[in-house]
Amino acid sequence: MIFEAIKFACQAHEGHFRKGTNIPYISHLTNVMKILLEYGYDEEVAVAGLLHDTVEDTPVTIEQVEAKFGAKVAHLVKGATEPSKLNHREGEEEAPWKERKSHTIDYVGREQDEAILALALADKLDNIRAIARDYRRVGDAIWDRFNAPYEQQNWYYYSLAEAFLSRQEEFGEEYRTLTEEFSEAVREMFP
Template sequence: MIFNAIQFAADAHAGQYRKGTNIPYISHPVNVMKTLCQQGCDEETIAAGILHDVVEDTPVTLEMVEQHFGKRVARLVAGASEQDKITDKHLPEPDWKVRKQRTLHHLEQESDLSVLMISCADKLDNARAILHDYREKGEELWSRFKAGKDEQKWYYSSLAGVLVKRGNEHGNPLLKMALELETTVNQIFLS
């Protein structure tokens, strides 16, 4: 299932790159997969981690994910996705901050442990990439995002807080990842 998910995601994300870089986008889901494997997650959670952006960022639908990988993987992908981006792709997206507030609420109130693991691995890889690029590019980095540095600081600090809180509820390995996310976020914004 994991290797099928890698191929499926590679095909879906073909031609996409990480924001402002020449790095093929597939590197991000593969990094999420690596983190989930290292934390001992089950095969369906790992597959959903690989597929976590296919419904948000490509023409792939949740129905297609379910057809190829089953109901649980589709449910996990949906749980780790921004709902506004997967329910009706033809409607305009709500405001960036509204979407992020909904994500925070979902993680804090509704997400199960597998969704929290996927989301934390996703945000941790994003934060690592931001930290790397910030050290290379400095303040100009923020121009590649829809929201600027202050908004990104609010979002990532809030994410770290919610995920550490949920990590305290569930213990390791979620807590370990959430604390690493918090440390990485602090390195980005408090340096």
């Protein structure tokens, strides 16, 4: 199923690149999958990691994900998708950045499914690693790539780290270790 998901994600994200780079977006998706597998999550969670942005960023629907990869994968992808993007209509304006990010932080504090939280963690861990890597290369110019400046990114990532850490006692060792790694990456990027 993983190799089918890689092909599916490659087709869905064809022509997409990481913000401000010439790096194909599929690299982020395979990194998320890799993180999930490294932390012991199963194949369906890894496949959801590969597909977590397809509904948000491509014409693919959650129904198509379910038809091809099953109910569990679709449930996980849906859990990783901003609600406004699940039913987004062409030409409809996106919610403001701060509103979307506040929703994500609140969601992390409420979500009961460890696999959905692990998927969100793997996604954010790869994002913060990419930001840190590019920051070392281009400095403060990196913030021009994003919809929010340094101060707001700092707030977002620290708030996320706090929300993920607050859930540590509810889940297994894999989740706890993943939250620690994410929190450490946030502290390194935003000292």
